[in-house]
Amino acid sequence: MKKIFSTFLLFVAFGSFAQSVNDYKYVILPPKFSFLKEDNQYNLNALTKSMLEKYGFTVFYSNENLPDEVGDYNCNKLYGDVQSVGGFMVTKLVITLKDCKDRVLFISDEGKSREKEYQISYNLALREASKSFDNLGYKYNGSVLSVEKTVVKTTNDGISVKKEIVPATTEKSAVVSKEFLFAQPIENGYQLVDSSPKVVMKIFNTNSKDMFMAEKGELRGVLRNENKTWVFEYYKEGKLVSETLNVKF
Numbered sequence: 001m002k003k004i005f006s007t008f009l010l011f012v013a014f015g016s017f018a019q020s021v022n023d024y025k026y027v028i029l030p031p032k033f034s035f036l037k038e039d040n041q042y043n044l045n046a047l048t049k050s051m052l053e054k055y056g057f058t059v060f061y062s063n064e065n066l067p068d069e070v071g072d073y074n075c076n077k078l079y080g081d082v083q084s085v086g087g088f089m090v091t092k093l094v095i096t097l098k099d100c101k102d103r104v105l106f107i108s109d110e111g112k113s114r115e116k117e118y119q120i121s122y123n124l125a126l127r128e129a130s131k132s133f134d135n136l137g138y139k140y141n142g143s144v145l146s147v148e149k150t151v152v153k154t155t156n157d158g159i160s161v162k163k164e165i166v167p168a169t170t171e172k173s174a175v176v177s178k179e180f181l182f183a184q185p186i187e188n189g190y191q192l193v194d195s196s197p198k199v200v201m202k203i204f205n206t207n208s209k210d211m212f213m214a215e216k217g218e219l220r221g222v223l224r225n226e227n228k229t230w231v232f233e234y235y236k237e238g239k240l241v242s243e244t245l246n247v248k249f
Contacts, residue, residue: 020105020240021097025140026070026077027057035084042122048082048095055138075100081124090114091121093129104211108132142158150197174243181249189213192247201232223247 028051031039040046049059058078061067071075078097084093095108111129116119166176181192181200189204203212203223208226214232218233221234232243 012063020099021078021136022058022139022141022233023079024099025053025058027059027080028062028077029059031061031063031079033082033084042119044082044122044126047123051126051133052080055133055136056140057138062116078105082129085110086112086125091118091125093122093125095126095129097133101226102128103222104206104208108137177246180248184232184249190249192245 021152029045029052030044032041033044033162036042036044037186049061052059057078058070078099081096081098083094084092085094089190091113093108095109096104097106098104108129109132111125111131112129113121113124113128115124137207169219177191179194182192182197183190183192183203186202187197189202191202193199201223203214206213212223214223214234215233216232219234219236221232223230223232225231230245230247232245234241234243
């Protein structure tokens with residue numbers, strides 16, 4: 001079942017978020033992944049950085065001094081991570097890319113290894129997980145979050161004042177639905193029905209209780225909880241659409 005869900009998740013990521021990932025040039029990695037005890041243990045962080053650079057990203061560690069165009073604004077970059085989802089007998093790793101609002105824009109398929117030695121097992125699993133980027137077809141398009149040049153002015157009292165940096169984002173359409181949808185449990189998630197009752201969309205569990213992968217007719221996207229409001233995000237005719245829904249679980 002995990003394999004089926006992972007494949008589905010990967011399909012949605014490729015179908016709905018490839019354009020979104022292409023909007024970002026930079027990726028920030030932690031110096032230590034949460035399932036490890038030391039910085040760059042088993043060389044995993046360095047290997048992840050090298051892999052992402054191979055696919056065209058510009059990568060920095062979160063603890064290094066960042067160039068102004070990278071560090072001055074949080075939302076002009078992605079945040080990469082590697083997570084361990086395996087058990088006692090098998091190593092399983094997945095690679096994720098999130099935006100500044102902690103929204104998952106890409107999650108790899110599981111990389112697996114049954115090698116007993118951690119150094120070998122983690123490296124093999126990471127390399128297998130990284131193959132998902134072959135299908136992503138990442139290419140930075142420069143169309144979103146191009147940050148204004150930072151301007152520093154010095155006042156008469158010698159205090160430096162930095163101009164606020166405002167990102168330029170792609171065109172985004174917002175839709176607000178007043179209709180109430182009611183969640184009915186199905187395998188791996190819920191179906192959302194209106195008062196008819198008619199099935200309007202289906203949502204599928206992720207590892208976060210505040211985010212679901214979502215299907216609405218031919219549309220594919222995510223349903224996420226944003227400040228206690230459920231928002232369905234998807235691409236339509238090349239435009240990112242955010243649809244606010246009234247969902248009752």
